[in-house]
Amino acid sequence: MKDSSRETSKATGKGTRGVLIGRTRVGNQTTAATSGAPSGQQERHRKFSTSDGNFPREIAREQWQDFLADFSAEHDGWNSDIEVFEPNQTSRLEVHGLPFEGVSIDLQQRVTAISAGDKTSDHVQKLIPATNRITALNENEMEIEALDRTRILVHCHEPTTRAE
Numbered sequence: 001m002k003d004s005s006r007e008t009s010k011a012t013g014k015g016t017r018g019v020l021i022g023r024t025r026v027g028n029q030t031t032a033a034t035s036g037a038p039s040g041q042q043e044r045h046r047k048f049s050t051s052d053g054n055f056p057r058e059i060a061r062e063q064w065q066d067f068l069a070d071f072s073a074e075h076d077g078w079n080s081d082i083e084v085f086e087p088n089q090t091s092r093l094e095v096h097g098l099p100f101e102g103v104s105i106d107l108q109q110r111v112t113a114i115s116a117g118d119k120t121s122d123h124v125q126k127l128i129p130a131t132n133r134i135t136a137l138n139e140n141e142m143e144i145e146a147l148d149r150t151r152i153l154v155h156c157h158e159p160t161t162r163a164e
Contacts, residue, residue, distance in 0.1 A: 072102035
């Protein structure tokens, strides 16, 4: 069994909990993101807003899971770039233009997992051990810093729709 998995549901949204759009697992912890509230109900209230314009903003540790779940739900399927900055080294672009799948954290182990790519052949998962800081840079970018000062920049940009 893999340490990470991604499941999607094509549910109709007529249940009581909305539509499951993604599930990310790190170790034994699973996070789920939902979208499209059931008919007759308002969209789920996001616990963490990225639309207040207060950027950059360091996310308090007790808000990491809520922030990452909301960021994942808001950017699911968007094109993403993941860039790694290691101390005393040049940066490297590890992901360019792959569909963003989500980001989650195992708080006990302090390991963050970022997933991109919607096909087995292009799927990438970046693990950040000893996560020390998470910063919202703007509505579509975040930075995750490890204890060793390695920084991972996640940039999501909305996919362009093609005219038919």
